[in-house]
Amino acid sequence: MTRKPFSPSRLSRGRRARPSGAPWSVLVFAAVALTLGGADSRSGAPVAPPAEEGAAGDTVSFVNDVLPIFQNRCAQCHGAVGEDGEVRTEVSLNLLEYERIMMGSEFGPVVEAGSAENSFLLEMIVEGNMPEEGDPVPEDEIEVIRAWIEAGAPNN
Ligand code: HEC
Known part of the structure; x- marks a missing residue:
């Protein structure tokens, strides 16, 4: 298992409904956005969160x-x-x-x-x-x- 040791309380953020589906679709979106280069928030498209934000980035409570x-x-x-x-x-x-x-x-x-x-x-x-x-x-x-x-x- 490669699961990171989250503290249980932080898992509660999973209750927030996410509009997009599986996590891989976010990665694909990020990859496409990177490939396109110029595509950014000004295009009006939602910018996918970075897959790895390091430190507390993704789990801050x-x-x-x-x-x-x-x-x-x-x-x-x-x-x-x-x-x-x-x-x-x-x-x-x-x-x-x-x-x-x-x-x-x-x-x-x-x-x-x-x-x-x-x-x-x-x-x-x-x-x-x-x-x-x-x-x-x-x-x-x-x-x-x-x-x-x-x-x-x-x-x-
Ligand atoms: C010793 C008292 C004191 C402490 C401790 C303090 N503040 Fe303040 N704060 C004030 C006073 C007095 C003002 C209004 C005067 C000013 O803007 O300089 C203020 C204004 C502010 C404002 C501006 C609000 C606005 O809309 O103008 C923000 C934001 C703020 N404080 C955030 C913080 C944060 C975050 C902390 C902790 C990291 C903090 N303050 C700690 C006294 C304090």
């Missing part, structure tokens, strides 16, 4: 991987209960609840599912603007958040 980072580094200002007993949500951004994250701040969305490039939240971290106080987010944690957003920011 919101609950297990992303949320703990927000809990450790962001919640004190975005979602956790402070000493006064009130939930602190700077700019109305709560990073402890999936729906609230996707809703964004009082200024608008901060995560664009599928596009790390257009996700303000990631930009703030990468440029060192967030967290506003404390240590900057280390590179490996940034990559986890990036991979999650690129994977469509699933609630998994």
Whole structure:
């Protein structure tokens, strides 16, 4: 057996219905896309996910991987209960609840599912603007958040 040792909780993403059929069809699509060279997202065709994204790319979980980072580094200002007993949500951004994250701040969305490039939240971290106080987010944690957003920011 060549099956990789997934943790059982991550298998739950299999419940998400996939529009295309067997995995090999994705590979064939990728191969054709590569052969055609110029064909990319601008053509309007869905771009097949890379077969191997390395590291956490294909299996990143919101609950297990992303949320703990927000809990450790962001919640004190975005979602956790402070000493006064009130939930602190700077700019109305709560990073402890999936729906609230996707809703964004009082200024608008901060995560664009599928596009790390257009996700303000990631930009703030990468440029060192967030967290506003404390240590900057280390590179490996940034990559986890990036991979999650690129994977469509699933609630998994
Ligand atoms: C010490 C408090 C504090 C911590 C910790 C903190 N933030 Fe913030 N955050 C703020 C404040 C205050 C603002 C609003 C002022 C500003 O934009 O500089 C803000 C604004 C933001 C915004 C901009 C929202 C918008 O639409 O303008 C994002 C995104 C954000 N934070 C994400 C994060 C993330 C992700 C983390 C953890 C890695 C984090 N913050 C940690 C205090 C904090």
